[in-house]
Amino acid sequence: MGNTHPGATSPLGMVSACAYSGAYPTGYGRYAKSTEGVPEELFDRLQASGFTHFQQSGTGAIRKYYNYVRVTPMVQPLDVLGDAWPLHEEVAEPGYYAATLDTGVRCELTVGAKVAVHRYTFPECGSARVVVDLSCGGLAIELGRTVPLRAQVESMGHGRAQGTVVMEGVPLSVYLEVDSPGWRQMLWYDRRLVHGGTRLDFDSIRHTTLRPFGLMFMGPAAAGQAIEVRLGFSLRGCDQARDNLARECGQGRPAFDAVRTRTRTRWGAHLDRVQVEGGTPARRTVFGTALYHALIKPCVTDDESPFWPASGPYAFDVCTMWDIYKTQLPLLAAIAPDRAVDLLESLIRVCEEEGNFPIGYRMARGADRFFRQGSALVHTALADAHALGRAGLDWNWALVHMVDDLRRLYGEDFFEHGVVHPISHTLDLAYAHHCTAQVARALNDRRLAEDLAERSRQWANAFDPATGLLRDSEFYEGGKWNYSFRLLHDMAARIALAGGDQAFAGMLDRFFGFGAAPVVQPGRRPAVAEMAAGYALNRFEGLNNEPDMEAPWAYHYAGRPDRTAEVVHAALTWQFGTGPGGLPGNDDSGGLSSWYVWASLGLFPVAGQNLFLVNAPAFPRSVLRVGGGEFVVETSGHRETPIGADGLDRDPPVRYVQSATLDGEPLAAAYLSATTVHRGGRLHLRLGPEPSAWGRHPRPPSLSDLPPNPEEPR
Structure with missing residues (x-):
């Protein structure tokens, strides 16, 4: 249910490539669409009909699933194109994917920033083929197909070709080079060769009129002969696709190993930004995998926007802000700060061009606004970036769009009534x-800042003072209990509204099931009544539910960091593992994996508040490389605790923080400013087996009760 894929990717890169079966939601794998309970099998084996480009990663019901430009190595006639063959001997590494088809062809894929390179090693065959299908798109599930609107394909001779397919209003162009000396090169349509033709044009395609089309390279292959296929992609035409290919692969020579090495080096540079010491092999494997998954999406590319002519960054697969703004964007701000700024610049440009900040944004015309999920979430990432002093953004330009966006969609009702x-x-x-x-206050627009701050206090209108919970309403993928423990900018007033520390902590205890009987998880095809009964429990659903991601840290604000330690420790121990099903739900483009990274480090970012909460880490020592320095989290009294899937101690003890120092000075508070973390330092946590008084006071800052110097608590 993690819904990730093992294909070749580059850190936050434009292109991915993977085996294609048509399964949900990435195109890889065996499973049918499922949004509740255990997924059903779509296929009884791991198989592929070829290898496609541009995959989702970790999403749920995203509705559009890419998998464009399918490349299939074949030793059979063109008539069987689309058939799937079992996969064997899979290998997946950062920037590299390989598998052997049941036909005996060894298939290797790697990608660069804007290119993909395939290498196919054939068995002996008198008529081997590499078939490129430009009509492919989407999944083999109901309503999963993506049909091109228009297309053109041109064979340019000597192992070169180019084409453009307009998918969901986006002109995706590809320029191909194929190293296949002596092979014939032909166009095909509806699985039949087009003899003598060099170009296909389709001015209008519908679901009812679509027939597959593309190119084929065919010839004899000696046993062990390798054929290299190089593809440059662009959203700005075939000429730019050709330039992208030349820039990353050179011209007319094998490039697979060079591209693979460069991408692996890029991955190493990114993954090296977070290092951990100790931990069981299983825990280290899960941590490394989580860090990798957190760096696949969003896709951020330069000078490729198909919607505005200006140069600069263009980001897509923001799927969605609701999934990533609390955990993943703060992680990118720490370990990939330049790309994080590029992402924000692109989102500002989308707001300028399309009229509002998107909640979700894919490679498609028109922002997928996902307005039911949330409102105005980009503002949190912008506020954090400004507090950290990020250069590269025109902050006056940003502020204009931040203010304008507050009045759009649900914002108009909020402005008029103070509740929506x-x-x-x-x-x-x-x-x-x-x-x-x-941001307005920092830019010295005090009148604007005061007006905005006054309206920000209207969060209280959402709560029922009689219950301390949100008022009855409709909720997206949750209920009022899930949404009631959000880390607001005035948690002191929020807790007072609930009846004080003890009452608030008691509500959290009920939510997390302290003292309650275990619940039964739904299986395949859960009935509506079964799901309704589960939601009626008003319980923590798991970290796969975005509103619940930050709820464990709400205990900090009630003076109970020991409870945070217990809940987070249980989640790290029992909800993640190394095998299939090792994620407790959709990875959501890296949001869930980013949660795991932060929780393992003993830190949690409070998005939009320039703040980190501190908790007992999962590793005895970790290093977060930020800017030009390092933020080190080290412990004494740490005890290794296995994760639930590795078969060791079944009742690992919770470790609680007993005391802390920051750069050698005592630290009484269970929080740090993000500015402190980003400039580097050394946090030492002394751990023990019993809860302590550490972190109960002072509390994390709240709007109505800010400490004199919230940036450097002692």
């Missing part, structure tokens, strides 16, 4: 006003 339904959007909009006020 779905009620969770009231919290979103109040928080966005707070974030925007911080």
Whole structure:
């Protein structure tokens, strides 16, 4: 259910490549679409009909699934194109994927920033083929197909070809070079060769009129002969696709090993930004995999926007802000700060061009706004970037769009009435006003800042004082219990509204099931009544539910960091593993994996508040490389705790923070400013087996009760 794929990717890169079976949701694998319970099998084996480009990663019901430009090595006639063959001997590494088809062809894929390179090693065959299908798109599930609107393909001779397919309003262009000396090169349509033709044009394609089309390279192959296929991609035409290919692969020579090495080096540079010491092999494997998954999406590329002519970054597969703004964007800000700024610049440009900040944005015309999920979430990332002093953004330009966006969609009702339904959007909009006020104040627009700050206090309108929970409303993938423990900008007032520390902590205890009987998880095809009964428990669903990701840290604000330690420790221990099903739900483009990274380091970012909460880490020592320095988290009294899947101690003890120092000075508070973390330092945590008084006071900062110097708590 993690819904990731093992294909070749580059860190936050434009292109991915993977085996294609048509399964949900990435195109790789065996499973059918499932949004509740255990997925059913679509195929009874791991198989592929070829290898496609541009995959989702970790998403759920995203509706559009890419898998464009399928390349298939064949030793059979063209008539069987689309058949799938079993996969064997799979290998997956950063920037590299390989498998052997049941036909005996060894298939290797690697990618660069804007290119993909395939290498196929054939068995002896008198008529081997490499078939390129430009009509492919989507999945083999109901309503999963993506059909090109228009297309053109041109054979240019001597192992060269180019084409453009307009998918969902985006002109995706590809320029190909194929190293196949002596092979014939032909166009095909509807699985039949087009003799003598050099170009196919389709001015209008519909679901009812689509027939597959593309190119084929065919000739004899000696046993062990390798054929290299190089593909340059662009969203700005075939000429730019050709230039992209030449820039990364050179011209007319094998490039597979060079591209693979460069991408592996890029991955090493990114993954090296976070290092951990100790831990069981299983825990280290899960941590490394989580860090890798956190760096696949969003896709950020330069000078490729098909919608505006200006140069600069273009980002897609922001799927979605609701999934990534709390955990993944703060991680990118720490370990890939330049790309994080590029992402924000692109989102500002989308707002300028299309009229609002998107909640979700794919490689498609028109932002997928996902307006039911949330409102005004980009504001949190912008506020954090400004607080960290990120260069490269025109902050006056950004502020204009932040303010304008607050009045769009649900924002107009919030402006007029101070409350909006779905009620969770009231919290979103109040928080966005707070974030925007911080930027306005820093830019010396005090009147604007005061007006925004006043409206930010309307978060309280969302709560029922009689229950301390959100008012009855509709909720997206959750209920009022899930959404009631959000880390607001005024948690002191939020806790007071619930009746004080003890009452608030008691509500959290009920939510997390302290003292309650275990619940039964849904299986295949859970009935509506079964799911309704589960939701009616008003319990923590798991970290796969985005509103629940930050809930364990709400205990910090009630003076109970020991409870945070217990919940986070249980999640790290029991909800993640190394085998199939090793993620407790959709990875959501890296949001869930980013949660695991932060929790393992003993830190949690409070997005939009320039703040980190501190907790007992999963490793005895870790290093986060930020800017030009390092932020080190080290412990004494640490005890290794296995994760649930490795078959060791079944009842690992929780470790609680007993005391802490920051750069050698005592630290009484269970929080740090993000500015402190990003400039580097050394946090030492002394751990023990019993809860302590550490971290109960002072509390993390709240708008109504800010400490004198929240940046350097002692």
